[in-house]
Amino acid sequence: MKYPETQKFWHYLLMLFFDGARGRMHYRRWPVENNVAVVVLLPGLGQHSGHYHRLARTLKAxxxxxWALDTAGHGLSEGDPEHPGTLAELVADATRLVELTRAELPHTPMVLMGHSLGAVTALGMLGAAIPDVGSEADLSAVEANVPVTPSLPVEDLTGLVLSGVPKRALGGGVPGALGTPMPAHLPVLAVHGMEDRRAPIDAMRVWTARHETVNLREYADAGHDLLHEPGHARVAGDIAQWLRNAVVGLARQR
Known part of the structure; x- marks a missing residue:
């Protein structure tokens, strides 16, 4: 039986589950034969893996x-959508998905990607989702609520893509700050709308200036949800180009 291109794409979509600490977690996988890399995507609050089929199609090209996770309480994952979990719990769920991906694709270069809350989670997995501790009266509260050590070896990653990162996760990088510094060799792409009111871009500009390996792409007339706004195709194309040039090329040199 022959499928039109769009039907072919959905035909090869896999909807899968794993048992998390707080319930059954759902994730999607869009397999690519003879893949050159794999992106593990963590969506933002109020979103789920099914919202990212256009990005998956762009990457397939x-x-x-x-692979994309449904955050607890979102999509087909069990839980309360109003209370998706602490950052430590979100990091645990995301780390489990990375482990499943690595078990299935042990030799494939891996890129971690997160949007909004998913970006905070991705930084948390690296021990780098640290708030601006200069505004915290009790530093022990920061250490108790925010992972300050990585939950996965950075050697497992070939790159990191961040979209719409909230300011509360961008205190890391200050000399002497809590948490693990961003790895100096890890290529990072940050995409951010210049009209983002939920996560104003100024904090990301400051954070980018602290890290030599971060490539910040700014989008005029774009808000918080870059991959679902009118300019989504341009953003997805820029991500794909960066993956092809900065990540896939790097992986082939190793």
Whole structure:
């Protein structure tokens, strides 16, 4: 039986589950035969993996496979959508998905990607989702609520893509700050709308200036939800180009 291109794409979509600490977690996988890399995507609050089929199709065009998690209480994952969990719990769920991806694709270069809350989670997995501790009266409260050590070896990652990162996660990088510094060799792409009111871009500009390996792409007339706004195709294309040039090329040199 022959499928039109769109039907073919959905035909090869896999909807899968794993048992998390707080319930059954759902994730999607868009397999790519002879893939050159895999992106593990963590969506933002109020979103789920099914919202990212267009990005998965764009990545498939450059032979990059995508896996995406439904945050607890979102999509088909169990839980309360109003209370998706602490950052430590979100990090645990995301780390489990990375482990499943690595078990299935042990030799495939892996890129971690997060949008909004998912970006905070991605930084938390690296021990780098640290608030501006200069505004915290009790530093022990920061250490108790925010992971300050990585939950996965950075050697497992070939790159990191961040979208719409809230200011509360961007205190890391200050000399002497809590948490683990961003790895000096890890390529990072940050995409951010210049009209983002939920996560104003100024904090990301400051954070980018602290890290030599971060490539910040700014989008005029764009808000918080870059991959679902009118300019989504341009953003997805820029992500794909960066993956092809900065990440896939780097992986092939190793």
């Amino acid at each position: 450059i032979d990059v496979e995508m």
